[in-house]
Amino acid sequence: MSTSLPPHNGQRTAGSCTLVGAGPGDPELLTLKAVKAIGAASVLFVDDLVNDAVLAYARPDARIVHVGKRGGCKSTPQAFIEKLMIAAAREGEAVVRLKGGDPFIFGRGGEEVEHLRAAGIAVTVVNGITAGLAAVTSLGVPLTHRQHAHGVVFVTGHAQPGSLGPDWRQLAATAHSARLTLVIYMGVSGAGHIQNELLMGLPASTPVAVIQNASLPTQRHITSTLGALADAIQAGGMASPSIIVVGDVMAGVALAASHPEAVRAA
Structure with a gap:
């Protein structure tokens, strides 16, 4: 368009x-x-x-x-x-x-x-x-799903200088009650803070994926839970540009990996 x-x-x-x-x-x-x-x-x-x-x-x-x-x-x-x-x-x-x-x-x-x-x-x-859409599609899972996610929120993890940035606690509470997927851009450097704030409204067991270099031959990803997000990013050596996706739809990553012939991103 x-x-x-x-x-x-x-x-x-x-x-x-x-x-x-x-x-x-x-x-x-x-x-x-x-x-x-x-x-x-x-x-x-x-x-x-x-x-x-x-x-x-x-x-x-x-x-x-x-x-x-x-x-x-x-x-x-x-x-x-x-x-x-x-x-x-x-x-x-x-x-x-x-x-x-x-x-x-x-x-x-x-x-x-x-x-x-x-x-x-x-x-x-x-x-x-947008990278948030391509990143999730590349893993063979959707951003929305009738059973798991009724909507999606695109949000930046990089606050403008002098700004407090997103209200992560409110976003977490809304995502939990409304069953939303959170797609976080530019959030790797502040992952520890984002994780701690989101845990105020989302279960530690919430599935998470981090996708680096979406759609490129160098793309790689890690999966984790919200409670282990920051440690997983550090252990995996994930860096920018990366997309962090938080929500129940990410539980489908393991299923897609076990059936790679079923869903294939272009």
């Missing part, structure tokens, strides 16, 4: 900008619309988590600017990226902002759209498969 958003002032500039979700890593998970947008771009501003293989769809004369954005690592300041995008669009370039996963799920796409529209630049957004 893509959405075209007009500028706030109603006046278009000569250039254009498209925010494109590059998906979780596997280039075959790109949408057709994403491939078309990448191929039409004269300049691409590329996040660090985007697989280099995705750039094969760019035209030969396109200018590729790596602006690396990865939690916990040195990266280009967000304000500077926005200035680069605005400047390129005003110069008449066909700009693509290529982001890992989906631009509107923990990709700061909303902030970029606001700044571009305020500068008089119309923006199109092309959705991508």
